[in-house]
Amino acid sequence: MQKNIICVACPMGCGVTVELDDNGTIVSVTGNTCKRGDAYARTEITNPVRSLATTVKVEGGVFNVVPCKSSGALPKDKVFDCMEVINSVCAKAPVKLGDVLVSDILGTGIDIVATNHCPIK
Amino acid sequence: MLNYDIVVIGGGPAGMAAALKAKECGVDSILILERAETLGGILEQCIHTGFGLHYFGEELSGPEYADRFISLVDEQKIEYKTDTMALEITENNVVYAVNKTDGLLEIQSKAVILAMGCRERPRGALNIAGSRASGVMSAGTAQKYVNIDGYMPGKKVVILGSGDIGLIMARRMTLEGAEVKVVCELMPYSSGLTRNIVQCLDDFNIPLRLSCTVIGIHGKDRVEGVTIANVDENRRPIPGTEEYIECDTLLLSVGLIPENELTRAVGIELDPVTSGAVVDENRETSHNGVFACGNVLHVHDLVDYVTLESQTAGEGAARYVLGGNNEPEYITTKGVNGVRYIVPQKVNIKNDGDVKLYFRVGQVYKNAKTVVKYNGEEIISKKRPRLAPGEMESVIIKNDMLKGFAEGGIIEISVEE
Ligand SMILES: Cc1cc2nc3c(=O)[nH]c(=O)nc-3n(C[C@H](O)[C@H](O)[C@H](O)COP(=O)(O)OP(=O)(O)OC[C@H]3O[C@@H](n4cnc5c(N)ncnc54)[C@H](O)[C@@H]3O)c2cc1C
Ligand code: SF4
Numbered sequence: 001m002q003k004n005i006i007c008v009a010c011p012m013g014c015g016v017t018v019e020l021d022d023n024g025t026i027v028s029v030t031g032n033t034c035k036r037g038d039a040y041a042r043t044e045i046t047n048p049v050r051s052l053a054t055t056v057k058v059e060g061g062v063f064n065v066v067p068c069k070s071s072g073a074l075p076k077d078k079v080f081d082c083m084e085v086i087n088s089v090c091a092k093a094p095v096k097l098g099d100v101l102v103s104d105i106l107g108t109g110i111d112i113v114a115t116n117h118c119p120i121k
Numbered sequence: 122m123l124n125y126d127i128v129v130i131g132g133g134p135a136g137m138a139a140a141l142k143a144k145e146c147g148v149d150s151i152l153i154l155e156r157a158e159t160l161g162g163i164l165e166q167c168i169h170t171g172f173g174l175h176y177f178g179e180e181l182s183g184p185e186y187a188d189r190f191i192s193l194v195d196e197q198k199i200e201y202k203t204d205t206m207a208l209e210i211t212e213n214n215v216v217y218a219v220n221k222t223d224g225l226l227e228i229q230s231k232a233v234i235l236a237m238g239c240r241e242r243p244r245g246a247l248n249i250a251g252s253r254a255s256g257v258m259s260a261g262t263a264q265k266y267v268n269i270d271g272y273m274p275g276k277k278v279v280i281l282g283s284g285d286i287g288l289i290m291a292r293r294m295t296l297e298g299a300e301v302k303v304v305c306e307l308m309p310y311s312s313g314l315t316r317n318i319v320q321c322l323d324d325f326n327i328p329l330r331l332s333c334t335v336i337g338i339h340g341k342d343r344v345e346g347v348t349i350a351n352v353d354e355n356r357r358p359i360p361g362t363e364e365y366i367e368c369d370t371l372l373l374s375v376g377l378i379p380e381n382e383l384t385r386a387v388g389i390e391l392d393p394v395t396s397g398a399v400v401d402e403n404r405e406t407s408h409n410g411v412f413a414c415g416n417v418l419h420v421h422d423l424v425d426y427v428t429l430e431s432q433t434a435g436e437g438a439a440r441y442v443l444g445g446n447n448e449p450e451y452i453t454t455k456g457v458n459g460v461r462y463i464v465p466q467k468v469n470i471k472n473d474g475d476v477k478l479y480f481r482v483g484q485v486y487k488n489a490k491t492v493v494k495y496n497g498e499e500i501i502s503k504k505r506p507r508l509a510p511g512e513m514e515s516v517i518i519k520n521d522m523l524k525g526f527a528e529g530g531i532i533e534i535s536v537e538e
Contacts, residue, residue: 006319012507013315033506050320053169053182054296055268065271067168067184076324083296097188115168116184 005044007037016041049073053115054086056101061093061118068101071111078106086112093120126150126442128216128230130207130383133162134424135415135431136236137190140199142435143234148442152228153194153201154218160194160201161187162238163261163416164424168268169289175425186424202226207237210387214410232410232438235384235398236431239377239416241286251338254345260286260374264293273297275370279347280304281335283311283318285422285511287374292321301325302366305333305349307356310485312511314422334358335371344369377420384413394462395419401451402465402476403437404430412438419464419479422511426479447471450528456480459536460491461510468518470526476518480534482508490537491516496530508536 001020006013012033018041019028026045029038043049051073055065074082082105091101095118102112126148129136132155140151159165164172167183174180177189194201205220216228241259256275264286266272276299280287283306291301304322309332311318322329330349336358337348346367350358379397390399390407397418398406404414414434415427449469456463463480478493486508493501493516501516508514516534 006315006323008316008319013319050324051170051180052296054293055168055271057271063269063271065268067182067268069168069170069182079296087297097185115182116165116188 003045005041007032007040009036009040018042018045020045048076050076050079052079052082052112054083056086056112056114057090058095058118059090059092060121061091061095062121063118066091066095066101066118067115068112069115070105071113072109074105074108074110078108081106082108082112091118093118122215123152123226123228124150125152125228125230127152127232127234127438128214128228129153129234129236130210130216131155131162131236131238131415131417132157132160132201132203133236133238133415133427134164134187134190135162135238135417135427135434136160136234137187137194138428138431139234139236139412139414139435139438141190141193141197142432143439143442144197144199146436146439146443148439151199152230153199154205154207154216155201155203156206158203160191160203166261166265166268167289169293172424175423176428183424190428207383210383210411212387212408231442232412234434234438235406235411235413235417236415236434237380237383237417239379239420241373242376242378243373249335249338251347254338254340254343256340256344256369257338257371257373260284260290260372263290263370263372267293267297273299275299275368277302277368278370278372279335279349279366279368280372280374282306282374282376283313283329283331284374284376285313285317287372288313288317288321290372290374291327292325295325295327299370301327302368303327303349304329305335306331307334307352308332310509314511336363338371339365344371347371377416379417379420381417384417387411392419392462392466394456395464397464399466400464401449402433402468402472403440404434404465405437405441410438410441412441419462422513426513430479452526452528452530452532454478454532454534457533457535459483459486460534463532463534468523468532470523470528470530472523473520475520476523477515478518478532478534479513479515481513482510482536485509486536486538488538492535492537493518494533494535495526497533 016031052070099114164183164187172186207218209217218226339346351362398413412434414431451467454463
């Protein structure tokens with residue numbers, strides 16, 4: 001089987017083709033201009049990850065929500081489940097930049113941390 | 122009347138970086154005026170990560186990037202007034218501003234730094250037929266609703282324009298449960314970064330239709346749908362390709378324009394291509410002692426470059442105030458053959474450092490060359506595997522080269538395939 005992906009490791013945006021055998025093992029990676037493309041394509045096929053940035057509701061703050069991000073990349077297929085967890089929590093003002101709002105989200109070992117301050121109203 | 126050495130108009134990343142640099146260069150009397158409640162500018166609503174990769178070597182979110190500078194402004198005890206709108210600057214660098222506590226402020230300043238950023242092109246600039254139903258807004262307005270007010274403006278979304286803000290909002294609305302039906306782009310290419318197309322559209326199977334536009338908006342009180350159509354090479358809709366798409370929201374991401382009302386009013390020369398001021402390498406405008414930097418000067422895609430440019434302006438303003446400027450001898454710069462514009466538009470050859478010229482191309486090129494010529498003679502040529510309108514390019518003119526130029530000379534940058 002062949003999978004075509006676009007390497008986003010740099011602005012070149014090379015089209016990379018990954019050849020897989022019947023067991024899903026990578027046989028070859030072609031089309032990349034440099035080594036980074038090879039590495040990117042391999043993780044993208046075997047264990048695609050994404051970082052997540054969203055907001056968390058805040059009670060009693062000057063703003064209704066505070067922005068947050070995942071402390072590291074999350075498995076791509078867990079992103080929507082993580083959104084559900086994040087949308088179910090409500091932080092209490094004051095929130096400080098760097099505060100952990102959800103720790104070890106869905107057992108991934110990744111925290112959801114505030115990326116701005118939200119003082120008390 | 123208040124007196125300051127430097128008044129900075131706009132407290133976004135540009136204004137803060139310029140003020141900090143001017144302070145570092147020895148100017149103590151600095152005031153930043155910011156219209157919004159807080160410093161930080163548009164970054165406060167750009168909650169996705171990807172800022173600061175060049176400048177800090179880290180992937181920060183917009184608010185985190187801004188916070189680093191807000192902390193420095195506080196640490197350096199630079200004065201600022203928020204909720205304060207600058208209204209006018211005069212020939213003599215008097216700045217008029219207004220806020221609720223002080224009323225009208227009259228501020229005499231030796232130098233002024235313009236850092237007002239840009240705003241999005243409104244719907245009026247577009248001319249789409251149809252009703253004035255609610256649900257049509259700029260992508261940046263939607264970004265503010267979702268990320269600052271915590272309010273989702275719609276459930277079924279069509280986005281017109283594939284600039285980065287549109288792409289980022291396609292992902293953001295999808296994550297929050299909306300269905301983004303399609304992103305239409307008038308041009309045959311997207312002006313957004315490839316990584317944004319991959320991570321914001323492809324990841325969520327959102328179709329991107331190139332050479333396609335919205336030709337009609339339907340609905341009375343609220344948008345109920347839009348009609349899209351393919352366009353020919355002259356960007357005219359092709360009859361027979363119309364398609365109705367049901368949606369309750371239309372986001373427009375059709376470009377940014379520098380916010381230069383103040384600049385225009387005082388008669389500062391503007392560049393018709395950038396819609397920003399014409400500046401020299403210190404980012405000084407045609408008006409003595411008035412500098413400009415960041416998105417008010419030309420639209421940047423990376424905030425990191427905004428920071429660097431603003432430091433240049435801050436340093437230039439400090440030198441102006443402290444009196445280190447010599448009588449300038451200018452050469453001009455000009456983009457030709459595929460290069461849309463160059464900033465700065467003029468360079469003082471008596472400058473004692475290297476000068477970096479920033480430029481943008483008008484279309485996508487693969488395996489092309491950028492060529493710099495001085496009075497028609499090639500002086501620098503560089504192979505570029507990829508050039509795109511969405512990515513700012515730069516070239517450095519070394520000081521020894523500059524020293525060999527004569528007043529009135531012309532530097533041209535072009536693309537050769
Ligand atoms: C909606 C939107 C989304 C963006 N998203 C991204 C992104 O995802 N990634 C990225 O790298 N770049 C993004 N950009 C570009 C980003 O704006 C720049 O990288 C950077 O923020 C520009 O900094 P600035 O200080 O020049 O402008 P701004 O951040 O816009 O700051 C200008 C400031 O000046 C103030 N101001 C304006 N007029 C006056 C006045 N008359 N008196 C007082 N204050 C005034 C404004 O309130 C504002 O705070 C985006 C831009 C917009 C408009
Ligand atoms: S393969 Fe290399 S050159 Fe191509 S996009 Fe990836 S990192 Fe860039």
